[in-house]
Amino acid sequence: MTKPTLTGAEIVVRCIAEENVDFVFGYPGGAVLNIYDEIFKQDKFKHVLVRHEQAAVHAADAYSRSSTKIGVALVTSGPGLTNAVTGIATAYMDSIPMVIISGQVPTHAIGQDAFQECDTVGITRPCVKHNFLVKDVKDLALTMKKAFYIATTGRPGPVLVDIPKDITQHSCAFEYPKEITMRSYNPVIKGHSGQIKKAVDLLLNAKRPMIYTGGGVVLNDAAAQLTKLVRMLGTPCTNTLMGLGGFPASDPQFVGMLGMHGTYEANMAMQECDVLFAVGARFDDRVIGNPGHFFREGRKIIHIDIDPSSISKRVKVDVPIVGYVRDVLDEMIAMLEQSDKRPDPVALKAWWTTVKEWQSKKCMVYKATVGDGKIKPQAVVQALWRATGGDAIITSDVGQHQMWAAQYYPFDKPRKWINSGGLGTMGVGIPYAMGAQLANPDATVACITGEGSVQMCIQELSTCKQYNIPMKIINLNNRSLGMVRQWQEFFYGNRYAESYMHSLPDFVKLAEAYGHVGMKIEKAGDVEGALREAVALKDRLVFMDFITDETENVFPMIPGGKGLSEMILAEEL
Amino acid sequence: MRHILSVLLENEAGALSRVVGLFSARGYNIDSLSVATTEDITMSRMTIVTHGSDDVIEQITKQLNKLIEVVKVVDLTDGNHIERELMLVKVRAAGKDRDEMKRMADIFRGRILDVTDKSYTIELTGDSHKLDAFISAIEPGVILETVRTGASGIGRGERILKI
Numbered sequence: 001m002t003k004p005t006l007t008g009a010e011i012v013v014r015c016i017a018e019e020n021v022d023f024v025f026g027y028p029g030g031a032v033l034n035i036y037d038e039i040f041k042q043d044k045f046k047h048v049l050v051r052h053e054q055a056a057v058h059a060a061d062a063y064s065r066s067s068t069k070i071g072v073a074l075v076t077s078g079p080g081l082t083n084a085v086t087g088i089a090t091a092y093m094d095s096i097p098m099v100i101i102s103g104q105v106p107t108h109a110i111g112q113d114a115f116q117e118c119d120t121v122g123i124t125r126p127c128v129k130h131n132f133l134v135k136d137v138k139d140l141a142l143t144m145k146k147a148f149y150i151a152t153t154g155r156p157g158p159v160l161v162d163i164p165k166d167i168t169q170h171s172c173a174f175e176y177p178k179e180i181t182m183r184s185y186n187p188v189i190k191g192h193s194g195q196i197k198k199a200v201d202l203l204l205n206a207k208r209p210m211i212y213t214g215g216g217v218v219l220n221d222a223a224a225q226l227t228k229l230v231r232m233l234g235t236p237c238t239n240t241l242m243g244l245g246g247f248p249a250s251d252p253q254f255v256g257m258l259g260m261h262g263t264y265e266a267n268m269a270m271q272e273c274d275v276l277f278a279v280g281a282r283f284d285d286r287v288i289g290n291p292g293h294f295f296r297e298g299r300k301i302i303h304i305d306i307d308p309s310s311i312s313k314r315v316k317v318d319v320p321i322v323g324y325v326r327d328v329l330d331e332m333i334a335m336l337e338q339s340d341k342r343p344d345p346v347a348l349k350a351w352w353t354t355v356k357e358w359q360s361k362k363c364m365v366y367k368a369t370v371g372d373g374k375i376k377p378q379a380v381v382q383a384l385w386r387a388t389g390g391d392a393i394i395t396s397d398v399g400q401h402q403m404w405a406a407q408y409y410p411f412d413k414p415r416k417w418i419n420s421g422g423l424g425t426m427g428v429g430i431p432y433a434m435g436a437q438l439a440n441p442d443a444t445v446a447c448i449t450g451e452g453s454v455q456m457c458i459q460e461l462s463t464c465k466q467y468n469i470p471m472k473i474i475n476l477n478n479r480s481l482g483m484v485r486q487w488q489e490f491f492y493g494n495r496y497a498e499s500y501m502h503s504l505p506d507f508v509k510l511a512e513a514y515g516h517v518g519m520k521i522e523k524a525g526d527v528e529g530a531l532r533e534a535v536a537l538k539d540r541l542v543f544m545d546f547i548t549d550e551t552e553n554v555f556p557m558i559p560g561g562k563g564l565s566e567m568i569l570a571e572e573l
Numbered sequence: 574m575r576h577i578l579s580v581l582l583e584n585e586a587g588a589l590s591r592v593v594g595l596f597s598a599r600g601y602n603i604d605s606l607s608v609a610t611t612e613d614i615t616m617s618r619m620t621i622v623t624h625g626s627d628d629v630i631e632q633i634t635k636q637l638n639k640l641i642e643v644v645k646v647v648d649l650t651d652g653n654h655i656e657r658e659l660m661l662v663k664v665r666a667a668g669k670d671r672d673e674m675k676r677m678a679d680i681f682r683g684r685i686l687d688v689t690d691k692s693y694t695i696e697l698t699g700d701s702h703k704l705d706a707f708i709s710a711i712e713p714g715v716i717l718e719t720v721r722t723g724a725s726g727i728g729r730g731e732r733i734l735k736i
Contacts, residue, residue, distance in 0.1 A: 312631065
């Protein structure tokens, strides 16, 4: 069969179709006009026109996070790309597989300070897994294949392909490679069996074993394996913010999220265990606090990670295992199934007694609203859980509301909790809900946000109208940048510098102006009913503005630089 | 501690900036860096001289390996190796200094590449210590200009870095 001769623009579109992509999120502009012309002529995938390039990347990112498919974003050169950078950096920090295609000025104009020119490869280099500038149309198909391959294998991440406009006009014979190998890119994906054996032995001989899992379990679709292994071993299990849903929150072995705003029992168990098994998690500063304080003589640490550089980066590890989490866990399960040995039941019972004592502290408490008092934000999240049967896809922005969502909406399944953990990007909530809803058209998708974050990508309400995206926006409106205000209250002598927001818009009218349903809820007694009503409006976006108690803080809390056992609990204040 | 890392990487536009960007982004030190293509023109070889604790060097090695264009990374200081650096020094060579400079160049097995009636340009190769020693052996006032390549390194004997 002879290969068809196609233009660069046709090749881009064909490559995207070959990768079975359903949606491309983007925004047109001069440098990508040829590509848009080809998108117009095809029906293999749909294009979603956002209102700002940042949202295109966030939506594509959430499309990846909430499904097993890959998100694709398409932006033009110059400002199109610079607007996309926040989205790219957000995806990079959370290891999200995605491909970003950016237009570039024609090759002859590169370096001439041309209109809408920027050094895309240079600007994005530190926040992508890899990037390419295509200088010859003959390299285009192979480069696109490499981009998808690199993005989805090893430790996943965003890959950017920068395509000058003249390349999209040039033609060449097209063939999309089925398979690809690269001599310089061969990530280790199979865990070392000897190390896996050592890990199993350590866990079987542990007196106080603890399992701590992160985003790697979710990204590698290893939740079933993890759940099986944890139940076989009978140990407590905690998830990081990124790992929520990797182990069912309703399971009695789950001790809650750990870290800066994690549970007392999870943090104490991390600190006091004798064998710690870290699965697809990276001991970051918001999780273990101060590494010096975290260190315990005699505690053994096992760490599975796909990225060797995540191992022994902040915390020394005794048994490192590099490989895909899912395969390593499968191998561990197989080893356990062939052996009758299990952790010493007497020791395990004693350990659980200790853990239960910690649990009896009931660290996740807040004072319920009394009488006509203000709405408690935590109560809104709990009511949302009830109204959605605990099975919604929840996106969040960044701040107090994000922590309350993580604490008070327990997730039993992976890929249901979509938030910016690493970069902590305010403004992701609405675009994340767009991507998640398009990837899961039948799911209830709710965006838990605050009046600060939501205004950072509020323009996407227009996109939601155009594509009928019926998300529920839960705006926990405390008239202040809550997490900043909380730190100012605790550590800056109540000097609330610029954390109070004056002149907020009327969110109900704003939602209506965009063609959506708006609700304002001011009484605690109305929360439950309003949420049920909103969830029942299946085909409408409902913007729910909850006027909440502005004095509420997130507890427990480990102050920055402190250790896991140095939590501040609500009752202590 | 001082380490010499040898890096084989794809000879592609931008590969060098990824390596340099990695060092600056993560706060690692580059004492010197030299790079050129190998006998296979699709591949470049880079020698990076850096210093740091064992943990830092381990991270540098892992982070370098993570770069998509990097094919192999070897820490030459893990075993026997040879390192050489080239320096060109332009010195004032007039009057009584002229014979003295010639003598110093000979002692350090330097070669005089260019001569004027007032100056010599001397080529010196050796490890960095030897080049440093030459600089400190001559009077600072006579040095007009120096340029150094940074170290290149290779393993001794059967140690071979190749794909």
